[in-house]
Amino acid sequence: MTRRRLRVICAAVLCAIFGVGLFASTVSPYSYARQFRERPNAAPSASHLLGTDSLGRDLFARLVYGTRVSLLLAPAAALLATLIAGVFGGLAGLVGGWCEKLVLAAADLSMALPLLFVLLALRAVLPLDISPILSVIATFVLLGLLGWPSSLRVVWATTRNLRNSDFLLLARATGCGRWRMIVRHVFPNLRPVLFAQFWISIPLFVLTEATLSMLGLGVMEPLPSWGNLLRGLEDISAVSANLWRLAPLILLVLVVICFQLILPAQEETA
Amino acid sequence: MRHGIQRIGVRLLMLVALCLLGGLLSASLVRFSPGYGVDERELDPRLSPATVEAIRNSHRLNSGLLSYYGHYLAGAVHGDFGSSEWLQRPISSLIKERLPVTGRSVLMGVLVAWVVALAISLATVFFRGYLLDISGTLVSGVLIALPAAVVAIFSVYLRTPVFLAIALVTFPKLFRYLRNLLAHAYAQPYILAAQARGIGQARILFHHVLPLAAPALFALLGVSLSMAFGAAIPIEALCDSPGVGQLAWQAALNRDLPLIMNLTLLVTIITVAANSFANVASERSL
Numbered sequence: 196m197t198r199r200r201l202r203v204i205c206a207a208v209l210c211a212i213f214g215v216g217l218f219a220s221t222v223s224p225y226s227y228a229r230q231f232r233e234r235p236n237a238a239p240s241a242s243h244l245l246g247t248d249s250l251g252r253d254l255f256a257r258l259v260y261g262t263r264v265s266l267l268l269a270p271a272a273a274l275l276a277t278l279i280a281g282v283f284g285g286l287a288g289l290v291g292g293w294c295e296k297l298v299l300a301a302a303d304l305s306m307a308l309p310l311l312f313v314l315l316a317l318r319a320v321l322p323l324d325i326s327p328i329l330s331v332i333a334t335f336v337l338l339g340l341l342g343w344p345s346s347l348r349v350v351w352a353t354t355r356n357l358r359n360s361d362f363l364l365l366a367r368a369t370g371c372g373r374w375r376m377i378v379r380h381v382f383p384n385l386r387p388v389l390f391a392q393f394w395i396s397i398p399l400f401v402l403t404e405a406t407l408s409m410l411g412l413g414v415m416e417p418l419p420s421w422g423n424l425l426r427g428l429e430d431i432s433a434v435s436a437n438l439w440r441l442a443p444l445i446l447l448v449l450v451v452i453c454f455q456l457i458l459p460a461q462e463e464t465a
Numbered sequence: 466m467r468h469g470i471q472r473i474g475v476r477l478l479m480l481v482a483l484c485l486l487g488g489l490l491s492a493s494l495v496r497f498s499p500g501y502g503v504d505e506r507e508l509d510p511r512l513s514p515a516t517v518e519a520i521r522n523s524h525r526l527n528s529g530l531l532s533y534y535g536h537y538l539a540g541a542v543h544g545d546f547g548s549s550e551w552l553q554r555p556i557s558s559l560i561k562e563r564l565p566v567t568g569r570s571v572l573m574g575v576l577v578a579w580v581v582a583l584a585i586s587l588a589t590v591f592f593r594g595y596l597l598d599i600s601g602t603l604v605s606g607v608l609i610a611l612p613a614a615v616v617a618i619f620s621v622y623l624r625t626p627v628f629l630a631i632a633l634v635t636f637p638k639l640f641r642y643l644r645n646l647l648a649h650a651y652a653q654p655y656i657l658a659a660q661a662r663g664i665g666q667a668r669i670l671f672h673h674v675l676p677l678a679a680p681a682l683f684a685l686l687g688v689s690l691s692m693a694f695g696a697a698i699p700i701e702a703l704c705d706s707p708g709v710g711q712l713a714w715q716a717a718l719n720r721d722l723p724l725i726m727n728l729t730l731l732v733t734i735i736t737v738a739a740n741s742f743a744n745v746a747s748e749r750s751l
Contacts, residue, residue, distance in 0.1 A: 304483065307687075307737045309695040309729075312713060316729040319717040320494050402612050406699050409614035410714055428618050429703070444615060451610035 205453035212450060216262035225253045227260035228417045238437055245439040248427060252417075258442055261419035265401055266450070268335040273396035275339030280346035281389050287347075288354025289381065299351065305344040311406065313341060318412050327418035334413045338400045346392035353388045357381055391458075398454040405447060421447050476741040483737055484730070488541070491726035492534040551721035559712060559724070560731060567701065567708035571693045574631025578689065581632070582639040590647045591666065601644070605637035613696045617703035627706045634696040635689055646681050650674045687743030691736040 215222050231237070231251040239246045245254035287298035317337055325333065357363060357380075366376050401421070407413035408422020416423060424443040427433065434440045507517050540547060546556040589598045608616075613634045620630035650656065651674060659669050675682070697710035705711070709728055716724040 304737070307691060307733070307740050309691050309732050309736055311695040311698050312729045312732050315698065315713055315717040316491075316494070316725045319720055319722060319725045322720075398610075402610075405612040406614045409612065410699055410702055410717075412714075412717055422612075425612070425615060428615065431622060444611075447612070448607060448610040452606055455606060455609070 202457050205456045208449065209453050209457070212262060212446065213266055215259055216266045219259045219263045223253075223256040223259040225256040227257045227419050228252065229256070236433060236436070239439050245442055246437045249430075249433065254424075254439065254442070257419040257424060258446070261421050261424050261443065262446065264331060264414060264418060264420040265404060265422070265447075268331060269338075269397050269400040269404065270393075272335040272339035272342065272400045273393050275336070276342035276396050276400075277346055277389055277393040279340070279343040280350050280392060281385065283343075284347040284350030285354045285377075285381065285385065288351045289358055289377070291355075291358070295351070298347070302344040302347045302351075305341070306348075310341060310403065314338070314403070314407060315410075315412065317341075318407070325415070327415040330413070330415040331418060331420070334404055334407060335400070338403055342396055342400060342403075346396065349392055350385065350388060353385060354381065357384055394454070394458060398451040401447065402451065473745055476745060480734070480738060480741060484734060485538075487730045487733055488538060489534055491730050492537050493530060495722045495726055496530050496533050546727045547723045549716070549721050549724040551716065551719040551724065556724055556727050560709070560727070563707060563709045563712050564731075566706060567694075567697050567710055570626075570628045570631055570701070570706065570708060571690065571697055573628035574635060574696075575686075575689050575693045577628065577632035578635035578639050578693075579686075582636055582643050586640060586643040586647050587670070589644055590651050598644075601640060605640045608633060609637040609641075612699070614699035614703060616696075617700040620700065621704055627700055627704050627708075630700045630704065631693050631696050634700070635693050638692060639685065639689055642681075642685055646678050646685075647674065650678045653677065683743040683746045684740075687736070687740035690739045694732050694736055 229252065231243075231247055231253070233251070234243070234247050235249050235251040237243055237247040237251075243253050243255065245258065247253055248257070283298050284302075287295040314337055318333070321333055363376065363380060366380055371380070404413050404420060405422035405425055408420050409425050411426075413422050414420035421443050425447070427440050428444065506512065506520055512520075537547065544557050546560070548555055549559060552559065585597070585601045588594075589601055613630075616630050616633050620627070620633075656669060656673055659673060694710075697708060698714055699710075700706070701708045701710035702714040709732065713725055713728045713732075715721075716728065
């Protein structure tokens, strides 16, 4: 199988999973919070495709809604991180001098921080009893606000190369204004790099959200996400009784691998 | 020599500046977090009004950010980082108890990850076997797609030691970097020339390849420590290992801000110091 065909397959798989998440309310016959109290820990059947959890909630519905939370908010966090990286990395690369030193020092320092410790510390500052919707927003905003340093370095290096390029020198020599230069010349050349960084950040944020939620500090119940669905793996007897409980893990691994396999294509365009 | 000492001095100064800045940031977060200064003891009906007033006064004493920070710094100089609100114990004694556990797991985990990643990368580059390369890529690809917490759960199922779980989380990222790094080094024309002249592989590796890759290897060593410390939180939390990672998780769940801030600062200083050391070592190896 050629690399190109593999990428097409991965893109199709990702589109299908994104589509299922986007149309969760249509795909799933039940709400993610609806309880079937007479059927806790039920085995897979026609009415419950993946069975039910210990509270009698349909696992398929929770998986589909969890996909929506994890897969639609991770790109939002990636967008925030890429925006921060783009603005500050671009600024540092174009302006140079003390501004460049300051931004790079901040990026280097942030890169040296253990992300999970900082996330835990910042999450602990917020009240723990926030609503599930707020917990989702807090989790992904924190991820977006902390996930920019490595992208910033790449954007900065590209912008610095652009600053010293002949075509920008020519643009400056012909009297091109600063804003026009940024909008018409720098940004179009940065776009593939920004897109690649955005793409790289998504699986990273999906995995970090999963870890945070598994530790009880991410998305709060009853709202499902892949992370808090994976908490079900802690109950080994329930997993061995119903192997479909591994479905969130399989989906997560599949999505991250698909992102990884598509990634080189983005880098090549950069 | 003089330049080397100067560079080490600059790094040390930066580390001190980081400690001060990190301390100020932590103090600000603790001071301005919702619920600061609220003491549950004030609700105890057995306490007299005078005692309640004394408790309130003790909080008022450090109510300003700068006085809070100054008080914290003065204590930190004497090894007193305050008390945990949740465990009601000095933070320094908690760190003294827990840090060796995490330190051992992290160092063993990083060591195992490095040995395995280096061995497979060298074998892949050296023997140029597609099977080895593909299996290494597949295993690392699947492992990289697993959240650290899931690795921890599997580690509990299989009753493996904590350091092995840390090694499994660190290995895939290390393997990818190392394989690319070594492949790049082995592709250099002078290495090909050395191979063509019949120089032994061990000599090529230790005299030509490793010195070329040394700066990047040292940098990777610093980064791998940071990765391992990050992985220690979910792994220690879910494997019930009494280390700093588990303590940080419990502190976050119990909203023990002084404890979590001190732990974050401590791990940050350790990882930044390791990165600085790696940078100095890589500059010397250039």
